[in-house]
Amino acid sequence: MKRLPPLPALHTFLVVAQCCNFTRAAEQLHITQGAVSRQIAGLESHLGFALFMRQARGLSLTQQGRELFPRIQQVFGLIEEAVQVVGGQRQALQLKAPTCVMRWLWPRLMRWQAERPDIPVELTTTVQHGVDFRHEAFDAAIVYGPEPAAGLRPRHLFDEQLTPVCAPALITGPQPLRTADDLRQHMLLHPTRDEQDWETWLTAAGVQLPNLSQGQHFETLDLAMSVATQGIGVAIGDWALIAEDLAQQRLAMPFELKVRTGLAYYLVQPPRTTASDGTAAFIDWMAHEARQR
Known part of the structure; x- marks a missing residue:
């Protein structure tokens, strides 16, 4: 063996x-x-x-x-669960979240820890968009997709709204971005291996681009946005997730059109369990933050 x-x-x-x-x-x-x-x-x-x-x-x-x-x-989830069962009640709140939501989540986690140091949060990030509480020992998780089953007690955070973004200097540069047709002159940055996000927005804008498949593809939204801030191309992203980048003028929106995909981000909890006071307070706080966008 x-x-x-x-x-x-x-x-x-x-x-x-x-x-x-x-x-x-x-x-x-x-x-x-x-x-x-x-x-x-x-x-x-x-x-x-x-x-x-x-x-x-x-x-x-x-x-x-x-x-x-x-x-x-799954193996490490079982190990963690075994340690928690043997060692007693864990202190930190265990949160799972997809990497695509980190640009929105991370600054808020920092604020939460500053306001509530008595309820620390241990974050696990993943490229997956869901959670399986049967095999994953988390107190809560942020998931992306259609509305989860009612048994997960989903709290709606925000809907996905796609829009192109780029470095501010790119909008008024040598090849300015005035209309969606101007995207022909720029490299398109894809946050995933497929081109679905760009296709969804371009269809809503009524534009077909010959350079759609010639852009750069990334594994995560964060990578695509990081490259976009350098002025290398135009990325497509969720308006809610990049609000901090827009506010700090690291990124800018060349067009006003934001397209809802029908998908959203939710905060969910394990079914058939009673949330601790700390978990309930954290979920209420995060839901409030989402409403304040």
């Missing part, structure tokens, strides 16, 4: 798979980026196959990596 991979390396793989970024994984693990890279390389050597594809602007999981990720996530 082949020797199992070391547990720390599997944990590093889990964190990197959630972030799709060595630097952010290193920050979460409190080790250097080089240490993260060495652990992943050692794990790939042990397994005999690659887990990530290294790209110019980030990482993406290979097919084997995508198959391994949910299984390793």
Whole structure:
């Protein structure tokens, strides 16, 4: 029987798979980026196959990596649950959220911790948009998609509204953005591997672009927005998620059109459990923050 991979390396793989970024994984693990890279390389050597594809602007999981990720996530979820059962009631509120919501969520988590240091929050990020409370030990989760089942007690945060964004200087640059047709002269930045978000907005705008498939594709919204702030191209994103970037003028909206997709972000809780006072207070606070956009 082949020797199992070391547990720390599997944990590093889990964190990197959630972030799709060595630097952010290193920050979460409190080790250097080089240490993260060495652990992943050692794990790939042990397994005999690659887990990530290294790209110019980030990482993406290979097919084997995508198959391994949910299984390793489940294993660590069971370990965490076992420790909590044996060790008693945990202190910190456990929150799961998709990486696409981080630009909205992170500054609010910082404010929450400043206002309520008595209720710390431990955040787990993931590229997944849902949660399975049967196998994942979280007190709450932010999910993206259609309205969840009533059993999850969903609290609506905000609807997805797509709109193009770019660096402010790009709007009035040598190739100004006055109408949607002007997008022909710019690189389109896609926040996912497919082109659905751009297609949805362009259809609503009544425009067809020959350069739709010639843009740059990213694994996460955060990567696409980071590149857009550098003036490299025009990204498509959710207006609510990038409100902080717009307010700080890191990004600007060249057009007024915002297109609702019918999908939304919700804060959900495990079914058939009574939320603690801390969890209930956190959920009410987050719902209030969403209403104040």
